[in-house]
Amino acid sequence: MTEHHQMSPLEAIQAFLPCRTPDRWIENALENPTLMLIDHANCEKKAANTALSLINRYTDNFELLNKMSRLAREEMRHFEQVIGIMKRRNIAYKHVTASRYATGLRDLARNSDPEKLVDVLLIGAFIEARSCERFARLAPHLDAELEKFYNSLLKSESRHYQDYLKLAKTVASSTDEVEKRIALIAQRERELIESPDTEFRFHSGPVG
Template sequence: MPQAKTIHDFLPCATPEAWVQTAPRHMELLLLDHAHCERKAAATAMRLMHDYASHSELQIKMSRLAREELRHFEQVLKIIQQRGMRYRRIPPSRYASGLRACMRKQEPGKLVDLLVCGAFIEARSCERFERLIPVLDEEVAGFYQRLLNSEARHFRDYLILAEQANDGPVDDRVAVFAEQEAELVTRPDEQFRFHSGPPQQNI
């Protein structure tokens, strides 16, 4: 079993306060990108099920995760529509692509890295829900509290599957991704997104 018991044990650093304080000024971007993140999380789970059909526990965990992520996507979309915002595509942040740059291309390392990458994305999402709750309006804060409660186990599911795929601990790969993740989270960013770094002065 993975040693990390909480998202704070697992993540290499906290979200910078500058990002947290900027978020309420960019509610539309926050909600739009959050919706995209939930949709992409479901798509990732489905893709893993398709590509690794022989991994029975992966099938079970990713099937459950995909259903939850799609339900959360629908819930974010409802908030967007209720606020008179237009759901649309927006360019993604550098975060996910920056993490994927660390991935190996050959199996079984590829699957292990896909799962470790998924663990970081899920853990960081939960950490941001937690940081945002005190600074957002009551409706969205309450929604994020419910998401935090329901999604907190996702990163552990990914880590368990990574260890199974690796036939043992994945501490070395976690360390590689942790270094990259910390850099992505703390380096100033030109755009505001759900997983972006702290804003540059002109945001």
Template sequence: MSNIDYDDLMKPVIGFLGCETPKAWLDEAVNHLDILMQDHANCEKKAASTAMNLMFRYNFFSDLQVRLAQLVREEMLHYEQVLELMKKRGQAWISLSAGRYAGGLRKEVRTYEPEALIDILVIGAFVEARSCERFYALAPCVDEELGRYYRYLLKSESRHYEDYLTLAVDVAKNYQLKNPQETIQDRIEHIREVEKNLILSPDDTFRFHSGVPVQAA
């Protein structure tokens, strides 16, 4: 990993997102590493579950099967790695409520196909890109061990966002849309604004994907 230029790796990820993580969130994260790590573990598990559900729901889409099978394996590996880090640091497993981020994005999923699948895949791309951007922003702010692990995650997380985006583009090209005038870029831009608002607006619950802490807003 030492030969990777992280700045170059992150350029397309940051360019895809509508904003970068606010400093106020980073300050909150450094002061609540226990919540950050616990919710990170939850996010990895949820990402694996989401990918697995897509594989079963859309089992006719062979490209999706192959790409998501790899993603499931990697997300579960990361889940195990975070659990191991928590154990090493003497951090007990706790139950955390979900933040608003995933639910806020899911509200944008349309109810008919193939638009529903396109939306889910585009949202998946934004979730993975945001995770990648947050690891990159966090790495220099946390202790050496955790920062090294976050940098290790950058390569796979950046690939995950690209995989989701590629799949969304493929579906848009190969399946008839309800509105033939709509392009995949239209949908990306819409969801980009929704995601940006979730990241930049005040949020009273600190989580891995939460917005600006209310006390800093």
């Protein structure tokens, strides 16, 4: 084989993920622009919360504390940007239930540390990677403001994916452990992304 070209961050994420977002989900998102933004705001808030809960639990890991603190700030900044867009568009921030996605992935985490932390970090990598892939898929279909915003977000999410993956590797006992857990999580992730879902959300499966 000839030497392959350096993959872009987005290509690396597409290679990491087990499947592409189904076209039907893209249609769902374009049919529900209000719901998409509300649930997007929720996702940014939850991403910050995940980082904060790791900070609360793993005070002995300075690399984790530093990375997660930066991540939490960045996710809250994204949250501010999303609610800014919602305000300008007169979209009320109404309550929206969570999708099955994050719970479906977190159910796979092992029960005690350090295994639990490895899994939570890898699951974080999948969530960030999927968000990145979806921003990239959606961007060309959106109005100019959202297109620009989503293209800027996909760059941060690809960095977040890298941060989670690197942290997981430092906590894991071996490369083999990381690979096995990635394979297991990938299988579940694919089911959650491809199988029919009941309600459209930012991380839902296709509806209808």
